[in-house]
Amino acid sequence: MSLLATNVGNVKLKNPVLLASGTCGVAAREFSSYFNLSELGGIVTKSLGIRPWVGNPTPRVVEIPNCGILNSIGLQNPGIEYFAKNELPFLTEQNATVVLNVVGETLDEYIQAVDYIKNRISEFSAIELNLSCPNVDGGLDFSQDPKKAFTVVSEIKKITKIPLWAKLSPNITDITVIGKACIDAGVDGLSLINTILGLAINRWTKKPVLPRGVGGYSGPAIKPIALRMVWQTYKQFPKIPIIGIGGIHTTDDAIEFLLCGASCIQVGTANFANPKASIEIINGLKDYLEKNKLSSISEIVGQAHQNKTPVSARH
Numbered sequence: 001m002s003l004l005a006t007n008v009g010n011v012k013l014k015n016p017v018l019l020a021s022g023t024c025g026v027a028a029r030e031f032s033s034y035f036n037l038s039e040l041g042g043i044v045t046k047s048l049g050i051r052p053w054v055g056n057p058t059p060r061v062v063e064i065p066n067c068g069i070l071n072s073i074g075l076q077n078p079g080i081e082y083f084a085k086n087e088l089p090f091l092t093e094q095n096a097t098v099v100l101n102v103v104g105e106t107l108d109e110y111i112q113a114v115d116y117i118k119n120r121i122s123e124f125s126a127i128e129l130n131l132s133c134p135n136v137d138g139g140l141d142f143s144q145d146p147k148k149a150f151t152v153v154s155e156i157k158k159i160t161k162i163p164l165w166a167k168l169s170p171n172i173t174d175i176t177v178i179g180k181a182c183i184d185a186g187v188d189g190l191s192l193i194n195t196i197l198g199l200a201i202n203r204w205t206k207k208p209v210l211p212r213g214v215g216g217y218s219g220p221a222i223k224p225i226a227l228r229m230v231w232q233t234y235k236q237f238p239k240i241p242i243i244g245i246g247g248i249h250t251t252d253d254a255i256e257f258l259l260c261g262a263s264c265i266q267v268g269t270a271n272f273a274n275p276k277a278s279i280e281i282i283n284g285l286k287d288y289l290e291k292n293k294l295s296s297i298s299e300i301v302g303q304a305h306q307n308k309t310p311v312s313a314r315h
């Protein structure tokens with residue numbers, strides 16, 4: 001077994017590196033010309049609803065130089081039925097590990113979407129509930145209100161045995177409050193974090209660049225915020241697997257998330273600048289294990305919380 005193989009709760013992954021939802025097309029089809037999709041720890045699909053969503057008016061993306069991007073895609077997606085019929089067979093053929101990201105405007109829509117695939121446990125390693133999209137009206141409701149987060153997680157747990165991850169929003173004062181609600185409802189993992197609300201202004205038109213005004217900020221600039229949220233959540237709930245997301249572009253970034261308590265990580269905005277970023281991180285992690293004579297990547301998960309001072313950091 002590879003040293004990079006890891007368990008995220010009861011989800012077995014070949015390695016701890018996945019592609020983040022919405023940053024690799026609907027189902028990473030375009031990435032298969034760069035590498036074999038089966039080399040990844042997994043692919044998280046675009047958020048899929050029970051019906052197709054048209055998304056927001058354009059422009060939808062603004063680059064914030066050296067920091068990342070602000071997006072307002074508005075969850076454009078072809079719907080879960082289209083995905084299951086037209087995209088999933090391709091992923092299966094590629095032997096890819098698939099995490100299905102699901103979204104709904106209402107509790108009922110989340111339930112209907114999961115209901116559509118609830119028994120297909122051999123095709124999906126996990127379901128990731130997107131409770132945290134900042135780019136649609138009401139998109140943050142489920143991850144800003146602990147009661148709503150509890151309800152959606154517990155209702156979905158009732159209908160499927162596929163492991164369930166909840167993707168939370170950083171647009172909240174204390175992420176552990178929502179994390180606890182999801183844990184109480186039986187969630188199997190917490191995906192931390194989605195994008196942070198931001199704004200870009202065009203000083204010539206004197207108006208926001210994005211038609212909806214605000215957008216979701218992602219990329220290198222959000223890494224410290226994401227690390228802080230992984231850190232806080234692991235500290236309070238060390239037993240719940242955390243999927244670390246936010247500004248991960250390099251192996252070093254990935255290692256920092258694992259040390260803070262993430263069991264695996266997702267690569268998002270980096271994919272736009274370098275479609276092979278995830279593979280480079282996987283190779284970098286292999287080197288890291290060899291150089292440090294570690295027998296498994298899970299050995300470093302949460303290590304930043306231990307009190308022992310590493311020899312190399314002593315003065």
Ligand SMILES: Cc1cc2nc3c(=O)[nH]c(=O)nc-3n(C[C@H](O)[C@H](O)[C@H](O)COP(=O)(O)O)c2cc1C
Binds near residue numbers: 075193
């Ligand atoms: C263009 C774009 C589209 C996204 N679409 C989704 C989506 O459909 N569902 C979702 O859960 N997250 C979506 N995200 C959020 C990412 O999956 C990720 O959580 C976030 O960008 C932070 O990671 P990063 O800094 O590595 O990009 C999107 C992000 C971007 C930049």
